[in-house]
Structures are given as C-alpha cells and as structure tokens.
Amino acid sequence: DTEVTQTPKHLVMGMTNKKSLKCEQHMGHRAMYWYKQKAKKPPELMFVYSYEKLSINESVPSRFSPECPNSSLLNLHLHALQPEDSALYLCASSPRGAHTDTQYFGPGTRLTVL
Amino acid sequence: KNEVEQSPQNLTAQEGEFITINCSYSVGISALHWLQQHPGGGIVSLFMLSSGKKKHGRLIATINIQEKHSSLHITASHPRDSAVYICAVRTTQGGSEKLVFGKGTKLTVNP
Numbered sequence: 001d002t003e004v005t006q007t008p009k010h011l012v013m014g015m016t017n018k019k020s021l022k023c024e025q026h027m028g029h030r031a032m033y034w035y036k037q038k039a040k041k042p043p044e045l046m047f048v049y050s051y052e053k054l055s056i057n058e059s060v061p062s063r064f065s066p067e068c069p070n071s072s073l074l075n076l077h078l079h080a081l082q083p084e085d086s087a088l089y090l091c092a093s094s095p096r097g098a099h100t101d102t103q104y105f106g107p108g109t110r111l112t113v114l
Numbered sequence: 115k116n117e118v119e120q121s122p123q124n125l126t127a128q129e130g131e132f133i134t135i136n137c138s139y140s141v142g143i144s145a146l147h148w149l150q151q152h153p154g155g156g157i158v159s160l161f162m163l164s165s166g167k168k169k170h171g172r173l174i175a176t177i178n179i180q181e182k183h184s185s186l187h188i189t190a191s192h193p194r195d196s197a198v199y200i201c202a203v204r205t206t207q208g209g210s211e212k213l214v215f216g217k218g219t220k221l222t223v224n225p
Contacts, residue, residue: 037155042202042215042216042217043157043200043215044215045212045213048212056212088155090155092157102147102159102162103147103159103213104159105156105157107154107155107156108156108157110155
C-alpha cells in the first residue's frame with residue numbers, strides 16, 4: 001500500500017458544526033502533515049506530527065485541532081469554523097520524521113463552510 | 115519577494131513540444147521538490163533533488179545549487195501532462211525544517 005487516503009472527499013458544514021477530517025497511510029511513515037490550500041494558491045503548512053508527537057504548529061487558530069492516535073492515522077478536528085476556512089485540506093506523510101525527503105500527498109478533502 | 119519564484123505562471127503548449135518550467139529560490143535549502151497537482155487537488159511528488167539531475171520517463175529535473183535555480187523539463191508533452199507544477203524547497207526557519215512552496219505553473223497541453 002503506497003498511498004495516503006483522506007476522508008471525506010468533500011465536506012460541507014455550518015459554522016456551528018463539529019466535524020473531523022481523517023488521513024491514513026500504511027507505508028510505515030513516521031511524519032504526517034496537514035496543509036491548507038486556497039484556490040490558485042500553493043499549499044500552506046498547518047501542522048506536522050513526527051513520531052506521533054506534534055512538532056510544528058504554524059500558528060493555526062484553535063478551531064483546528066489535530067490528533068495523531070497512532071502512527072498510521074492523523075485527524076483534524078474542526079469546530080466553529082468561518083467561511084474563510086473553506087479550502088482544500090491536504091494530508092501528507094514522509095518516511096523518517098520531519099527531516100526527511102519525499103512527502104506523499106493524499107487527494108485532499110474539499111471543505112466548504114457555510 | 116517570495117522565497118520561491120516560478121516561471122512562467124501559465125504555459126500553453128502543443129502536444130509533442132518540449133517544455134521547461136523554472137524555479138528560483140533565495141534561501142538555503144537541503145532539498146528541492148517538484149510536485150504535480152491535477153484539477154481536483156491530488157498532489158503527486160515527481161522529484162526530490164539536492165544536486166545534479168534526475169530523469170523519470172519523459173520528465174527531467176535539474177538543480178544548480180550555486181545559482182539557486184532548478185528546472186523541470188517535459189519531453190514530447192501530452193495533454194495528460196496538463197496540471198499545475200509546483201516547486202517546493204526544504205529549508206530551515208526558526209529552528210524547524212519546513213517546505214516552502216512556489217505559486218505553481220499551470221501547464222495546458224493542447225492536442
């Protein structure tokens with residue numbers, strides 16, 4: 001299994017909802033990442049987990065809450081989002097912790113906040 | 115000024131043409147990545163370079179560390195190559211390594 005999977009593919013939520021995005025990889029990678037990408041812009045790093053510990057938080061608002069229950073799974077919990085949070089959320093993983101080579105990206109979850 | 119600059123922003127080519135996309139950066143890097151993003155969002159990592167040249171099929175990537183410049187070449191381009199190509203550099207900021215992305219080059223290959 002050489003891919004990163006993300007669910008759901010699309011999500012529409014209201015500003016008062018609580019939802020979660022899920023990312024999974026079974027390549028034995030030890031670093032996992034969340035990125036946010038707005039239309040026609042490059043991805044922006046949000047969080048990095050290295051060996052299941054949060055190693056980088058790029059000053060992301062607390063309405064986004066990451067969780068890494070195990071080395072294969074990465075969640076992003078969403079609460080009280082704003083319409084400007086609508087974007088493509090990309091998950092990625094890499095083999096040897098944060099200081100490593102190629103990142104493998106998932107297909108993304110397209111989030112719309114109404 | 116962005117730390118990673120790509121040119122051109124948009125590129126239209128006819129099937130079969132040789133294509134070059136350029137990336138210049140202004141920071142010290144440990145590696146440079148070329149990524150491909152198709153409409154709908156999924157990103158595929160094409161190359162990771164720290165020196166020299168790599169080739170995979172019709173794709174060739176080169177990097178000149180002294181000049182802080184990299185190029186991605188596509189030979190015998192095909193409509194399925196139509197995508198956004200993103201250059202990203204691995205650099206250290208504030209004591210942490212991170213990827214800094216260019217804004218991407220949108221390539222359209224017409225049949």
